[in-house]
């Protein structure tokens with residue numbers, strides 16, 4: 247195992263993040279604050295409690311997930327797309343690193359960044375709404391697992407994309423809608439029966455439900471299902487990355 | 500795994516490369532690079548030099564064939580093989596916002612070496628980059644970026660260094676620095692493979708030369724042998740009276756008349772025992788052709804190269 251290699255990639259990626267620290271933090275913190283002002287205070291005050299949780303507190307896990315998914319994908323996809331675009335990938339390709347090590351470096355850094363961001367959003371939320379975390383261990387577990395899984399997913403997008411637009415297409419056209427429709431801002435139980443069934447095909451719904459369960463002990467779907475789905479998606483992403491590297495697809499022409 | 504023949508540090512065996520476009524860039528390349536030599540790979544644009552280097556370094560997958568670097572198969576034992584190879588690519592691919600220091604540190608780590616600031620400092624000093632170590636890469640000039648790429652390639656103390664057209668866009672001073680450094684590296688036991696379009700450079704630097712054209716390796720030879728083998732000498736005679744044409748009695752000689760009719764050029768093979776000069780001079784005097792000056796010149800590698808690339812079969816055999 248080329249530990250020095252993994253560390254080099256990880257540090258390189260983290261340094262990139264810290265160079266744009268303010269942009270990386272300011273934007274999500276600001277949008278989260280806006281959500282809380284609009285949904286938490288203005289609209290939330292007129293909404294009843296959901297599963298005996300105030301609306302402002304109810305949306306926190308969903309909001310964190312929304313940011314976590316988007317940040318993980320964009321960090322990791324950008325991280326591997328940049329060297330492809332700039333041509334500096336030659337160094338990575340000629341280095342004695344295996345695909346596992348490359349993935350650990352890039353995905354590790356992207357996941358780290360989005361976990362930090364998730365925590366930051368939780369802190370911001372605390373300013374607006376009081377909340378408690380019933381299962382803090384599980385909360386951290388979901389946070390890490392989701393960050394890693396979606397960073398891996400982002401990494402795949404970064405390998406696949408051949409222009410900057412494609413980098414943004416998947417998060418914008420797929421992940422954001424899935425998050426909104428996956429119950430980030432409502433309980434699935436509030437939907438008509440047919441839509442409840444359809445929502446069960448949305449993998450993000452399981453993530454949000456599980457994550458919310460770790461906060462308030464209530465869930466739309468069984469927690470075991472949530473954990474299973476997350477691991478399932480992680481496995482699919484891993485297999486995919488493995489196949490990409492095996493075939494040299496789009497990297498080693 | 501030890502090399503069977505440790506005189507050779509790189510063995511290229513039956514390498515073929517057909518790109519996704521269907522274009523065959525390399526045709527059955529076989530090449531051995533000797534340990535500790537400076538090898539120059541020459542060839543016109545698009546000949547396949549970069550493709551061959553990229554395959555050895557693991558950037559491009561060969562369609563078929565194998566490569567052994569210091570006893571390690573570059574595909575099966577890629578870790579061991581790549582750890583001892585450094586590459587300075589033809590294109591100036593660099594990051595923008597990283598500092599010079601951060602990027603050489605990154606390269607060293609990426610190639611699996613423990614940090615060693617003293618060594619990296621030496622590399623940067625040798626390349627006159629030490630004073631610029633805190634600069635962002637995008638603030639460097641093109642020539643400085645080239646130096647930085649060399650520094651990055653050397654960061655992990657490779658045994659084999661590939662320089663793909665290192666002197667493109669580089670001023671005379673840097674070129675001299677670079678060649679001095681290459682010689683130093685060789686003196687320390689490294690093997691260097693370079694491509695260049697400046698033939699004087701190959702003539703100056705290389706121990707052996709390979710010529711590649713249209714994806715085929717036409718010739719591989721010691722520089723001296725190559726020049727002797729293919730080198731032709733020319734004797735130029737400046738005439739007292741210009742000639743309109745070569746007299747019929749001299750038609751058996753390989754002579755050429757310059758356009759102005761002022762000089763006769765006699766080509767002869769340096770390998771032959773008899774140059775025929777004495778006899779030619781006698782014959783000329785028989786024809787009452789007088790000359791006021793005579794001068795001989797050796798064909799340069801460039802002439803050899805041009806003749807090779809234009810008639811590969813004939814000259815290589």
Ligand SMILES: Nc1ncnc2c1ncn2[C@@H]1O[C@H](COP(=O)(O)OP(=O)(O)OP(=O)(O)O)[C@@H](O)[C@H]1O
Nearest residue numbers: 499518520522524543544545546547548549550551
């Ligand atoms: N990725 C690619 N896809 C398709 N064809 C390619 C690719 N890369 C190179 N080629 C083709 O392969 C041939 C060899 O290219 P290569 O870059 O190896 O040449 P070269 O000898 O390094 O030339 P130069 O002196 O211009 O650097 C060229 O005809 C080139 O167009």
Ligand SMILES: [Mg+2]
Nearest residue numbers: 548549550589
């Ligand atoms: Mg080239």
